[in-house]
Amino acid sequence: MSSIGPVPMPVVLILICVLLAMAVARLWPRRKDELALPSAASMVLDMLLIGLLCGRISFVALNFALYREAPWSILQIADGGYHLAVVLGAGLAWGAWRLRVWRTLRAPVLAGALAGVVLWVGGSHLLAAWQEQRMPLPAVQVADLQGRTIDLQQFRGRPVVLNLWASWCGPCRREMPVLAAAQQAHAEVQFVFLNQGEAVDDVQAFLRSEKLTLGNVLLDDAASASTVLGVQAYPSTLFFDAEGRLRELHLGELTAAGLEHKLRRLR
Structure with a gap:
């Protein structure tokens, strides 16, 4: 829970x-x-x-x-x-x-x-x-923007920041630039942007309109990760260590300082 x-x-x-x-x-x-x-x-x-x-x-x-x-x-x-x-x-x-x-x-x-x-x-x-x-890193099958199947378990081995988001969510949109900057600054951490319940065209349109360059943008059209993890609100950001163990969970919008503080503790 x-x-x-x-x-x-x-x-x-x-x-x-x-x-x-x-x-x-x-x-x-x-x-x-x-x-x-x-x-x-x-x-x-x-x-x-x-x-x-x-x-x-x-x-x-x-x-x-x-x-x-x-x-x-x-x-x-x-x-x-x-x-x-x-x-x-x-x-x-x-x-x-x-x-x-x-x-x-x-x-x-x-x-x-x-x-x-x-x-x-x-x-x-x-x-x-x-x-x-x-609440370990879930073994959920999702897809990338090219339609290829991805298992979230493949990210084990290095720390993971898993962001559950949707383009209709205002706080999700506001925090994306903060997460994008952190992804560029912290190559040792894997940032995974797992969209919940939207079509690939909607996600790509959002990325273009916001001029965002993100790695690991994935699609979970059935919102399976939210169900498995018991997440009921977006955005939700989960911090997993290299073994896939949950170290911290943040519900709501992240600030740059708050995110940096959590990344320090994750490392």
Whole structure:
């Protein structure tokens, strides 16, 4: 399973962890004279938001060259561009600063934050292991633009970035130049552009109209790859290692910085 509806599983996991952290903080026993204190649950949520903001700012600052040509993409917070260490450090630092005057809130806030982090770490490892086992590079027969049959398994042996797309999909069209540039810059990675459910004439017309030069443009007229992988939204980009094991899945439009970050981890 890659998502619940249009929501990626990693996002679902984060939401569950946040709810758990807030529930622990909210349900922590408090004395009657402490009821007028600020909400421990809201403080846990604030720690998360401050951490995410700082993690995003640090990522953008260190990768600003990749955002310079498309500064609007800084606002695409779903591209995965966060520094985890900064998120955790900033959230904890802000929480410690806020709790300096409310000693009695320290236990519920820190217990809630700890519960959320532990669940996220454990859940992330379990989700990654599950997807690695259940979502390998699919053994699907597709066709190239000349009509020749291609088995996706033939791409094993080197890292693969598998992009599931359609020409009617606006985000797919917007991210294509980013993927095309990455394909030119990273010869060590195989980029496969697997169109879902469209005829060869439609795909070729799209490539001509957008003036795109892409390698490994393939046709999956039955959308078999989407069915096998459980993908329910486009664009979806899957990152496989040389052994065909899924290392990362991204639902939605990719930015240049977000893609580069994922490629670094894939290599």
